[in-house]
Amino acid sequence: MSNAVDVEKNFNSKLEKNDFVEPKDWMPENYRKHLIRQISQHAHSEIIGMLPEGNWISRAPSLRSKMVLLAKVQDEGGHGLYLYTAAETLGISRDELLGALHTGKAKYSSIFNYPTLTWADIGAVGWLVDGAAIMNQVMLQRTSYGPYSRAMIRICKEESFHQRQGYEIMCRLSFGTEAQKEMAQDALNRWWFPTMMMFGPPDKDSPNSEQAIKWRIKRETNDELRQKFVDRTVEQAEFLGLTIPDKNLKWNETKKGYDFSEPNWEEFYNVIKGNGPCNKERLEARNKAHSDGAWVREAAMAYAEKKKENILAA
Amino acid sequence: MTTQEALFKYTLRLSDTSLILAQRLSEWTSKGPFLEEDLALTNIALDILGQANSLLEYAAKTEGKGRSSDDLAFFRNEREFYNTLLVEQPNGDYAQTILRQCLIDNFDLLFYQELAKSKDETLAAIAAKSIKEITYHVRHTSSWVDRFGNGTEESHTRIQNALNELWRFTDELFEMNEVDAVLLKEKIAVDLQAIKPLWKKQVDAILEKANLKLPETVFMQTGSRNAKHTEHLGYILAEMQYLPRMHPTAKW
Numbered sequence: 054m055s056n057a058v059d060v061e062k063n064f065n066s067k068l069e070k071n072d073f074v075e076p077k078d079w080m081p082e083n084y085r086k087h088l089i090r091q092i093s094q095h096a097h098s099e100i101i102g103m104l105p106e107g108n109w110i111s112r113a114p115s116l117r118s119k120m121v122l123l124a125k126v127q128d129e130g131g132h133g134l135y136l137y138t139a140a141e142t143l144g145i146s147r148d149e150l151l152g153a154l155h156t157g158k159a160k161y162s163s164i165f166n167y168p169t170l171t172w173a174d175i176g177a178v179g180w181l182v183d184g185a186a187i188m189n190q191v192m193l194q195r196t197s198y199g200p201y202s203r204a205m206i207r208i209c210k211e212e213s214f215h216q217r218q219g220y221e222i223m224c225r226l227s228f229g230t231e232a233q234k235e236m237a238q239d240a241l242n243r244w245w246f247p248t249m250m251m252f253g254p255p256d257k258d259s260p261n262s263e264q265a266i267k268w269r270i271k272r273e274t275n276d277e278l279r280q281k282f283v284d285r286t287v288e289q290a291e292f293l294g295l296t297i298p299d300k301n302l303k304w305n306e307t308k309k310g311y312d313f314s315e316p317n318w319e320e321f322y323n324v325i326k327g328n329g330p331c332n333k334e335r336l337e338a339r340n341k342a343h344s345d346g347a348w349v350r351e352a353a354m355a356y357a358e359k360k361k362e363n364i365l366a367a
Numbered sequence: 368m369t370t371q372e373a374l375f376k377y378t379l380r381l382s383d384t385s386l387i388l389a390q391r392l393s394e395w396t397s398k399g400p401f402l403e404e405d406l407a408l409t410n411i412a413l414d415i416l417g418q419a420n421s422l423l424e425y426a427a428k429t430e431g432k433g434r435s436s437d438d439l440a441f442f443r444n445e446r447e448f449y450n451t452l453l454v455e456q457p458n459g460d461y462a463q464t465i466l467r468q469c470l471i472d473n474f475d476l477l478f479y480q481e482l483a484k485s486k487d488e489t490l491a492a493i494a495a496k497s498i499k500e501i502t503y504h505v506r507h508t509s510s511w512v513d514r515f516g517n518g519t520e521e522s523h524t525r526i527q528n529a530l531n532e533l534w535r536f537t538d539e540l541f542e543m544n545e546v547d548a549v550l551l552k553e554k555i556a557v558d559l560q561a562i563k564p565l566w567k568k569q570v571d572a573i574l575e576k577a578n579l580k581l582p583e584t585v586f587m588q589t590g591s592r593n594a595k596h597t598e599h600l601g602y603i604l605a606e607m608q609y610l611p612r613m614h615p616t617a618k619w
Contacts, residue, residue, distance in 0.1 A: 100402070103396070104397050107396050107397040107398075110393045111390060111393065111394065111606050111607060112606055112607065112609065112610055114441070114610040114611045114614075114617075114619040115437050115441075116416075116423065116437055116440055117420075118619055119416065120413065120416050120417065120420065123393050123396065123409065123412060126396050126397060126409070127396065127406060127410065130397070130402060130405055131406060133402060134402055134406070137402075172619075225618060225619055229618060230616060232614060232617070338397075338398070342398040342400075345398075345400070345460070345461075346399065346400025346404075346461065347400075348519070348521050348525070349400035349401070349404070349461050349522070351518070351519055351521070351522070352514055352515055352521070353514055355518045355522075356514040356518040359517065
């Protein structure tokens, strides 16, 4: 009995001292579960996120933008890989995690259920979506679980490059021809509120947040991060000469930040439930890739088995 | 044909082959059979796209008419592209993509090793840089051909079908015309007939190890040296070029 009390004390003191919890350390079962859910959702988001961006590789309008986008989508895949590996340290296999994704049981960031309709969307995704993701990810570099924190440190380095790449596309469009500028404004109009939703529901309606903050898995609340994002993005939009599609957006001198409209949370819950514009397509594309690849994975396994037998026989 | 004209066409042949191949390979990105392989194939696509970019820049410079590498990539028509027929073929299943890539990688390794000795310094430099990348590609795709050939019955059937399908586009890799004649004299071009038996020997070894047989009666297809393509190229270009062509004055 005293042992159980000791390990829990040890765990809590790590959190207090801002030390990392490592895979071999004792941890509360709910902490482990929360992490598996959060890290795997994050990994799935990277993998699903490859689809809307991959959608434009073949149509990127210059050689340079094609190279940058291809490299970017590859980075997202790499991030997925780091994160799956981090989740595996918590005693779950990649097959189990992928199974949950493919059956629709596991969630991923709802932003990727919106379509990339024009080239400007690739700019907007980099600028806004990656910009919002970075807010979250910078915070997660200081998360309490060691492998997650280390994965986030690697990911953050690449993400800030992605965001710059997106902003660069927006710059070229915004300072380009009339048609390009319209394309940029249209993309901002469509991506603004879905991006705001990425931080999750308001703190008062976010049941998992409080515990996550106690465990130091999260370090800032949804509303705090959303405010930071708005404050930073308004200036960038002004520089581009684009208008953020929110009539209530206004500087508030008292709080030294912007007031802004809440996104439509009903839409948010609908997309989470599977009713977004691309939920069906995203899941189908993932499932198709996985089932089309089944014979490849089987061949690789059979080949490895034969090699092993040959070595044993020799 | 002047040396400059020949050099322009020769460089286009190489750049277009890389560009169209990269375009095909990147169709797999986010759809690979598993994550690690998705990343590996995208990596190959990126290397090849990088080669295309360097070569197109050089082609634009060689032409000397003020066109940029993007102009060459996005504002030429079907009858002005000189990529080989093999690279424009559809990806098919993963076996077909891997087999196509394996045939090309083995060709490219021999080709770029020779081109690295070219009297043209830019081509030699691009080739030298490419060799490192291609050495890795050869290892990757050759090992997959082996794995498919000796994996399961299904994978063996699929890779054999891929070979049956694609072999007819391989003779063309070694075709030479006036462009080659002009540049061979200047020690700029690679003698393709000289590397053909080396390529055949390497490929035979890979196929033998994988228990694969060359199809017996094959009529070899040709045309790309005169910019005559299969029907696939038009669709690739339509997709790749539509946006710059819709906004011809725009910068991206």
